[in-house]
Amino acid sequence: MSFLNKIGVIPCDDSLISSEHADQNDSCIIQNISRRSFIKNAGIASSSLVIGIQLTSVNAASSPKKSSQIFSPDVFISMDNKGTVTIMSHRSEMGQGIRSSLPLLVADEMECDWDRVVVKQALGDAKYGSQNTDGSRSVRRFYFRLKEAGATARTLLQQAAAKVWKVKAEQVTIYNHQAKLNNSDKVLDFAQLAEIAATLPVPEKTSLTLKTEAQHRYVGRDDMKIIDANAMVTGQAIYGYDVELEGMKYSVIARPPVLFGKVKSYDATEALKVPGVIKVIEMPPLSAPAVFNMLGGIAVIADNTWAAIQGRDKLVIEWDHGKNAVYNTKQYENNFRKALENPKHIVRNRGDWDKEKKSAAKVISHDYYVGGLAHATMEPPAATAIISDSGVDVWTCTQTPQTAQRNVMGVMKIAKEKAATVRINVTLLGGAFGRKSKPDYVAEAVFLANETQQPIKVLWTREDEIKHGYYHSPSYQKLEATFDKSGKATGWYHGMVNHPIGATFNPAAKQAGSAELGQGDVPFDLPNIKITNGESDTYFRIGWVRSVTNINNAFAVCSFADEMAAEAKIDSKDYLLSLIGKDQHIDLAKDGYKYGNYGENFNDFPIDTARMKNVINVVAKNADWGKKLAKGHGVGIAAHRSFCSYIATIVEVSFIKGKVKIEKVYYAVDAGKTINPDRIRSQMEGAAIFSTSIAFYGEITADKGIVEQSNFHDYELARMGQVPEINVDIIKSEHPPAGVGEPGVPPFAPALCNAIYNASGKRYRRLPLKQFGIV
Amino acid sequence: MIELTINGQPHQLDITPDMPLLWALRDIVKLTGSKYGCGKGLCGACTVHIDGEATRSCVLPVSAAVGKKVTTIEGLSENADHPLQQAWMNLNVPQCGYCQSGQIMSAASLLDKNPQPSDADIDQAMSGNICRCGTYPRIRSAIHQAAKLAKEVK
Numbered sequence: 001m002s003f004l005n006k007i008g009v010i011p012c013d014d015s016l017i018s019s020e021h022a023d024q025n026d027s028c029i030i031q032n033i034s035r036r037s038f039i040k041n042a043g044i045a046s047s048s049l050v051i052g053i054q055l056t057s058v059n060a061a062s063s064p065k066k067s068s069q070i071f072s073p074d075v076f077i078s079m080d081n082k083g084t085v086t087i088m089s090h091r092s093e094m095g096q097g098i099r100s101s102l103p104l105l106v107a108d109e110m111e112c113d114w115d116r117v118v119v120k121q122a123l124g125d126a127k128y129g130s131q132n133t134d135g136s137r138s139v140r141r142f143y144f145r146l147k148e149a150g151a152t153a154r155t156l157l158q159q160a161a162a163k164v165w166k167v168k169a170e171q172v173t174i175y176n177h178q179a180k181l182n183n184s185d186k187v188l189d190f191a192q193l194a195e196i197a198a199t200l201p202v203p204e205k206t207s208l209t210l211k212t213e214a215q216h217r218y219v220g221r222d223d224m225k226i227i228d229a230n231a232m233v234t235g236q237a238i239y240g241y242d243v244e245l246e247g248m249k250y251s252v253i254a255r256p257p258v259l260f261g262k263v264k265s266y267d268a269t270e271a272l273k274v275p276g277v278i279k280v281i282e283m284p285p286l287s288a289p290a291v292f293n294m295l296g297g298i299a300v301i302a303d304n305t306w307a308a309i310q311g312r313d314k315l316v317i318e319w320d321h322g323k324n325a326v327y328n329t330k331q332y333e334n335n336f337r338k339a340l341e342n343p344k345h346i347v348r349n350r351g352d353w354d355k356e357k358k359s360a361a362k363v364i365s366h367d368y369y370v371g372g373l374a375h376a377t378m379e380p381p382a383a384t385a386i387i388s389d390s391g392v393d394v395w396t397c398t399q400t401p402q403t404a405q406r407n408v409m410g411v412m413k414i415a416k417e418k419a420a421t422v423r424i425n426v427t428l429l430g431g432a433f434g435r436k437s438k439p440d441y442v443a444e445a446v447f448l449a450n451e452t453q454q455p456i457k458v459l460w461t462r463e464d465e466i467k468h469g470y471y472h473s474p475s476y477q478k479l480e481a482t483f484d485k486s487g488k489a490t491g492w493y494h495g496m497v498n499h500p501i502g503a504t505f506n507p508a509a510k511q512a513g514s515a516e517l518g519q520g521d522v523p524f525d526l527p528n529i530k531i532t533n534g535e536s537d538t539y540f541r542i543g544w545v546r547s548v549t550n551i552n553n554a555f556a557v558c559s560f561a562d563e564m565a566a567e568a569k570i571d572s573k574d575y576l577l578s579l580i581g582k583d584q585h586i587d588l589a590k591d592g593y594k595y596g597n598y599g600e601n602f603n604d605f606p607i608d609t610a611r612m613k614n615v616i617n618v619v620a621k622n623a624d625w626g627k628k629l630a631k632g633h634g635v636g637i638a639a640h641r642s643f644c645s646y647i648a649t650i651v652e653v654s655f656i657k658g659k660v661k662i663e664k665v666y667y668a669v670d671a672g673k674t675i676n677p678d679r680i681r682s683q684m685e686g687a688a689i690f691s692t693s694i695a696f697y698g699e700i701t702a703d704k705g706i707v708e709q710s711n712f713h714d715y716e717l718a719r720m721g722q723v724p725e726i727n728v729d730i731i732k733s734e735h736p737p738a739g740v741g742e743p744g745v746p747p748f749a750p751a752l753c754n755a756i757y758n759a760s761g762k763r764y765r766r767l768p769l770k771q772f773g774i775v
Numbered sequence: 776m777i778e779l780t781i782n783g784q785p786h787q788l789d790i791t792p793d794m795p796l797l798w799a800l801r802d803i804v805k806l807t808g809s810k811y812g813c814g815k816g817l818c819g820a821c822t823v824h825i826d827g828e829a830t831r832s833c834v835l836p837v838s839a840a841v842g843k844k845v846t847t848i849e850g851l852s853e854n855a856d857h858p859l860q861q862a863w864m865n866l867n868v869p870q871c872g873y874c875q876s877g878q879i880m881s882a883a884s885l886l887d888k889n890p891q892p893s894d895a896d897i898d899q900a901m902s903g904n905i906c907r908c909g910t911y912p913r914i915r916s917a918i919h920q921a922a923k924l925a926k927e928v929k
Contacts, residue, residue, distance in 0.1 A: 093871075094871055095869075095870030095871030095872070095908045096870070097870070225864065225867060226864075226867050226869060228869075228872060229863070229864045229867065229868075229869055229872075230855050230864065231872075232863075232869040232872030232875050233848075233855060233859075233860040233863045233864060233868075233869070233872075233875060233876075233879060234808070234848065234849065234851075234852075234855045234860065235806070235807070235808015235809070235847065235848035235849045235876045236808065236849075237872050238807070239810075239873055241807075241810070241811060242801075242807035244805055244807070250802065275791055276791075304790075304794070304798055304802040304803065305798050305801070305802055305811075306794045306795060306798040306802070309814075376907060377907060378810070378812050378818070378820060378871065378873045378874045378905065378906070378907045378908075379810070379811075379812075379871070379873045380811075428871070428872065428873075429871060430810070430871050430872070430873025430874075431871045431873060431907045431908060432871075433907075459811075461814060462812065462813045462814060462815070462818075678867055679867075682867065682870055682910070682913070683870075685909055685910070685912055685913070686870055686908045686909035686910070687909070688909065689906075689908075689909025689911060690907070690908075690909055693907075711813050711814075711815055711817060712812075712813050712815070712817040712818055712905060713815070713817055717905050717907060718909070718911075719902050719904075719905060719911075720897070720898050720901040720902050720904070720911045720914070720915070721898035721899070721902050723909070723911040723912060724912075725912060726912055
């Protein structure tokens with residue numbers, strides 16, 4: 001017999017990049033919806049207790065009747081008659097450890113024995129609410145909701161035991177997969193309680209008692225193991241690249257070298273002679289906007305990947321490169337510079353910067369440039385699709401299965417009400433960093449599976465991944481500061497221009513994107529602040545790469561703050577603290593700036609200068625800031641708030657014989673409440689190294705619209721020997737959980753360059769550093 | 776027909792001799808533990824052992840593996856009990872995990888030759904393996920731990 005208890009919470013829309021606000025301000029609805037057919041569909045027909053979280057909007061929540069019609073469970077907890085608890089992971093695992101974190105929170109709150117918990121990856125389905133695993137928000141958005149889900153299950157089990165023993169629930173203690181009758185030796189296992197629990201009405205949310213931090217048994221522990229570790233170290237873990245279906249064919253695609261280029265003509269004679277090549281198929285050409293659509297080109301279908309690659313090499317294609325072929329990255333820097341001479345958009349304005357600049361005793365001004373970046377996920381994009389009478393099945397490494405589902409519905413012209421016939425199975429992701437929230441590759445696989453009426457796996461080679469990315473845009477920035485006669489800073493100006501992400505979705509978009517991410521929200525307590533954006537055209541697909549424009553904004557902001565310290569001849573750390581000034585919650589609205597705050601409200605997630613200063617002080621203490629350094633060594637500091645987390649970084653370098661070496665790295669992290677400290681630590685370690693690649697090597701350039709890099713020889717990444725010890729201090733915090741996956745990236749590169757300045761007196765305002773021959 | 780010995784098992788493969796070993800392993804033998812990362816021997820994700828020697832399978836034609844012992848991550852141990860696998864799990868090394876097969880195979884070859892490597896030895900031996908997630912510090916620690924575990928076993 002199957003029963004379902006449903007706990008309600010939250011709405012979610014999973015749209016492109018504006019979904020930040022969608023799963024906010026939600027309330028909890030509790031309903032009984034036993035024997036619903038979806039349980040069978042979900043493959044958990046044998047479960048005797050199933051608890052889901054229903055996501056409904058605030059409006060729907062006020063009307064139980066209406067919300068009962070929407071079944072959109074976000075996370076399921078289910079238990080079979082052996083007491084094995086299955087927790088659905090509705091977020092994608094890309095290395096951030098979400099499969100080892102969110103389910104841990106649920107299991108802890110429910111008082112499970114973690115060894116009796118199975119984590120199952122959820123299909124892409126709107127019923128889960130947002131599954132869009134980017135923006136560093138999985139824990140931020142789901143922490144309290146999942147605690148409630150776990151607490152509900154625990155309470156039901158407690159009530160079930162009370163019913164068996166004919167006592168009040170208060171007399172039952174739930175601990176480690178068991179119910180215990182107080183002051184007795186009576187014990188019941190969860191397995192013995194599941195069926196009874198499933199018949200009970202779901203308790204009111206207000207009646208739930210959530211565990212305190214001190215009561216957590218798994219949450220907060222530093223020794224929890226990654227659930228997929230065994231599979232990962234034995235080669236058994238399945239990524240998008242690894243999916244194998246019966247009768248499946250392999251495909252690689254020759255895509256237009258220039259965005260929106262088209263095939264003029266092609267000759268596949270030699271390609272078809274390659275043993276194993278079956279056929280070639282012309283892909284539909286792409287016109288703007290790019291969104292997540294297929295790029296076009298010629299696909300080679302073969303019996304194996306090698307044949308497909310060789311066949312592609314033998315294609316003779318004449319391209320019409322189209323109008324983007326005019327673009328040259330180096331030349332375009334002039335356009336950027338000009339765009340900032342008179343920037344069209346004022347984002348934030350406090351006091352009167354222009355007046356201050358005219359009357360100030362001193363003005364300093366420097367320009368910064370950060371090159372374009374590719375995601376360079378170790379696993380390039382891949383998707384496998386099969387089309388049958390029952391619909392479309394896809395297995396893929398995607399950060400956002402619902403976006404993939406919508407993409408597939410677009411390709412196959414499937415109506416909205418038939419969304420359930422498109423099943424997106426989420427594999428493990430071999431790195432993602434934002435690339436895999438853009439499912440163009442899923443569309444390709446489905447298109448080809450439909451054309452061939454065979455199961456098709458589309459594999460992107462490394463060259464494809466580097467040459468046809470959704471790049472982090474190169475950016476040009478102008479920073480200026482004013483000082484009064486006494487040398488005190490009085491004003492801050494920051495102009496930024498890049499190719500906007502918006503152009504990927506709307507060809508008319510010109511305004512440099514995402515001032516929100518580390519530019520407009522600069523936390524300095526100065527009377528005059530002006531933040532501007534220039535306009536730019538866009539010639540290739542721009543996307544979001546781990547921490548997005550925080551990368552370039554934090555580089556400029558934190559470097560320039562250090563330049564101001566040098567100008568004032570004050571210690572960098574002390575100067576940074578003085579720029580941030582008094583303890584306060586910064587109100588950007590006062591400066592005429594409607595700040596998005598990563599989709600969060602300002603009550604729970606204010607811009608809190610006390611927390612910013614605290615991470616600076618903690619990291620300085622850990623690094624013994626001010627200590628005597630070895631000859632040729634230098635230290636640099638940077639602090640940055642992003643994704644509602646506060647991170648301060650100190651980097652120690654040696655700069656000897658003109659070569660920089662990273663000697664030591666310190667992080668202090670205030671990410672609010674945490675679940676899995678080891679996975680937070682690993683994210684900071686990874687962020688430091690990701691950022692080392694950005695600072696040292698990362699630069700995508702194009703000439704005639706064609707990306708000039710192709711593989712790891714010319715798009716280099718940091719390697720083992722370049723990485724020192726990384727010390728991470730996670731600050732114990734009672735604030736709501738914030739982001740972790742991205743915020744470690746932005747402060748590292750400026751801390752590094754500040755350290756080089758400290759060591760050598762040389763200031764580097766352009767990344768990557770390899771152009772200066774110092775790495 | 777190409778005859779290969781993979782993880783102790785003989786295989787007869789109907790493929791062209793120039794096919795890189797990686798694709799033969801993955802697409803033909805269906806051992807997907809060895810990963811594709813670059814196809815040019817630049818990242819080490821595809822690392823396997825040829826007669827115990829760490830080798831980039833993405834640039835090695837299968838013909839070059841004929842008559843030799845090919846060991847992949849699937850054949851490194853019976854039950855994930857190689858000291859490196861144990862150390863990898865103890866220290867929670869993987870993030871996304873994708874490059875780790877190649878990392879472990881490179882490290883296994885290192886420990887075979889140099890059972891107590893220094894940091895510098897590790898940096899040198901592992902410099903051909905890229906990890907984009909940035910697990911390098913833990914890989915270094917795990918190799919040291921594995922060296923210790925292996926010594927204790929002996």
